[in-house]
Amino acid sequence: MKLLDGKKLAQKRSAIVKSKLLETKKTRQPKLVVILVGQDEASQVYVKHKKNACERVGIDFELVNFKNSVKPKEVLDKIAALNKDTKVDGILIQLPLPSDWNEEEFLQAVDFSKDVDGFHYINQGKLYQGNETFVPCTPLGIIKLLEEYEIDLKGKNITIVGTSNIVGKPLIGMMINRGATVTACNKNTLxxxxxxxxxxxxxxxxxxxxxxxxxxxxxxxxxxDVGIIRDLKNKRLVGDVDFENVKKKVDYITPVPGGVGPMTVQILIENTIKAYNNNKK
Amino acid sequence: MKLLDGKKLAQKRSAIVKSKLLETKKTRQPKLVVILVGQDEASQVYVKHKKNACERVGIDFELVNFKNSVKPKEVLDKIAALNKDTKVDGILIQLPLPSDWNEEEFLQAVDFSKDVDGFHYINQGKLYQGNETFVPCTPLGIIKLLEEYEIDLKGKNITIVGTSNIVGKPLIGMMINRGATVTACNKNTLxxxxxxxxxxxxxxxxxxxxxxxxxxxxxxxxxxDVGIIRDLKNKRLVGDVDFENVKKKVDYITPVPGGVGPMTVQILIENTIKAYNNNKK
Incomplete structure (x- = not known):
């Protein structure tokens, strides 16, 4: 059994991004703006990870943290202003938004050329038609992790359990684009x-x-294993997979934490650099 | 074994569309414009089917048939003009376009609100995020055919062989949206x-x-069975499925012809009516 070490790969890719960025002639740094509404604890942790990852490679990071009482219109106006701001390369709406808001409205308000999370309909449509531009970070992180360990996808039987818009569904599209035979299971699967x-x-x-x-x-x-669950018994982070037992039977497995999570953040960095490079043209 | 009679269902749905349209107060008929480049024989047959289906229900049909020698710019200009024309509800680019043209450029030039084929990135992105608006005609035709025979999709194991952008991939998304467990096979499947x-x-x-x-x-x-192949031996139309033998073993099967084909054309009609109703608002 071999660990698919996402943490190590993310560090390696991060160092490459950093050195490339240092070599680039530039009049300004790349810039990512994250919009967060309220004080959700998990969201704050995720945002901090993103901030650290940006600063590590030399991406200018700005957090716009609205109070929970903010009017939706104010957030939409801010997104519109960021869309126009030529010094902003990437815009990310940290989910969840307040439960009575329609998240789609905000995700779709982000200009598709700054959509580093790959959630805009245009970027999603391109993905499923085999023209991957800005694609969601977790699925692309998984693809890059498999590539690193030279695990070929073409002709393989791939089963994906969970069909969320953020992970499962885009991953299905990306696996099909790479010639895999894909089976998608969900909560109705008997x-x-x-x-x-x-x-x-x-x-x-x-x-x-x-x-x-x-x-x-x-x-x-x-x-x-894309799951991250806090085990209440011993306060460890665990995944969807019974790691200790499953690892004995398989050739490769991602640890939790340190598998998919770091790759997700790393791809956000790479998507931001991609937006920056497009923006410069 | 029961036949999934697409021809009969298309006729039934066509009659409903026709009578609804007759009842509608209107200042003009719905209108579909088809753009065809060149004289491809199969394309001409398909276009004729679409024309007949439109005229049967009271949709104004216009064919813009460019010569093979037309410059791409001229076609794009025509699409732009049709996008602006408030009397045009649906625009369809009949594929294939000349082999050295980039089909995506033309498909994406159609305004997404007139995209009755459901090929625009925005409509594709919406589909995969579970927000079906204008979706491709063949997959929706299949869904409607299954609904007619009260074949539930939730929790079912569905295998789709073929992952084209036009049929397989959007159908995967639509089946997942309906709670099915979906397996997608392609030419690499061992x-x-x-x-x-x-x-x-x-x-x-x-x-x-x-x-x-x-x-x-x-x-x-x-x-x-979505396949339509002309059997050179006896000049019949046949499908992907060895119908005569398979039918003995299964509960339901589509005939070829008369199964999926008529439903595809019927959904084009319904998408055009949907665009017309949106356009009137």
Missing amino acids: DIKLHTKKADILVSATGSKFLITKKMVKKGAVII | DIKLHTKKADILVSATGSKFLITKKMVKKGAVII
Whole structure:
């Protein structure tokens, strides 16, 4: 069994981005603006990770933190202003927004050329038509992690458990674009095991602790665990996969933490650099 | 075994559209414009089907047939003019375009509110995020055909063979939106049978004659055949599925012709009416 070390790969890629950026002739730094509404604790942690990652490579990071009482119109106006601001390369709306807001309205308000999260309809449409431009960070992080370990996707049986708009669905599109045979399971799937057992590569993205057990995976498979759950018993972070038992049976597996998470943040950095390079043209 | 009679359902739905349209107070008819470049024989047949279907329900149909020698710019200018024309509700680019043209450029030039083929990135992105607006005609035709026969999709194992941008990929998204467990096979899939055998609903959209044989399908399955191939031996139209043998083993199957084809044209009609109703608002 070999660990798919997302932390290490993210560090390696981060160093490359940093040195490339240092070599680039520039009149200004790349800039990412994150919009956060309220004081959600998990969101604050995620935003801090993003800030650190930006500062590490030399991306100018700005957090616009609105109070929970802000009017939606004010946030939309801010997004419109950022869209026009030629010094801003990437705009990210930190989810969740207040529960009575329509998140789509805000995600779609971001100009698609600054959409470093890859959630704009135009970027999503391009992805599914095989023309990947700005694609969501977690799925692309997974692809890059598999590439690093030279795990080919073409012709492989890939099962994805969880079909969210943020991870599962775009990953399905990206795996199909790379010639994989893809099976997508969701909460209505009657017999998940039927589909996980035949997977050469299994991706679980449900946030359901230890959903994937040893008997559900194929011997020699590659396991990607997107879940991050705080285990209340011992306060550790755990994943969708029963790591300690599953690892004995498979060839490759991501740890939690240190697998997919760091890659997600790293791809955000790379998407921001991509937007910056486009913006300069 | 029961036939999934697309021809009959298309006629039924067409009659409903016609009578609704007659009842509607209107200052003008709905209008669909089809752009065709050159004299491709198959394209001309398809365009004629669309014209007939439009005229049957009371949609004004216009064909803009450019010569093969036309400059791309001229076609793009025409699309721009049609986008602005408030009397035009739907615009359809008949594919294929000349082989050295970039089809995407033309498909994306159509205003997304007149995109009755559902190929615009915005409409595609919405589809995959579960917000179906204008979606491609063949996949929606298949969904409507299954609905007509009260074949539920939630929790079903659905295998789709063929992942084109026009049929396979959007159908995957639409099936996932409806809670199905979806497996997508393509030309790299090593063992198609492994995936077709477990399918409660099997959709084949490859254009490969008799790819799907009796031993590849599950007893009692539902079979949707999107292929239309002219059998050179006896000049009949046949599909991806070995109909005569497969039909003995399954519960439902689409005939070729008379299954998916008529539904595709009918959904184009319904998308045009939808664009017309939006346009009136």
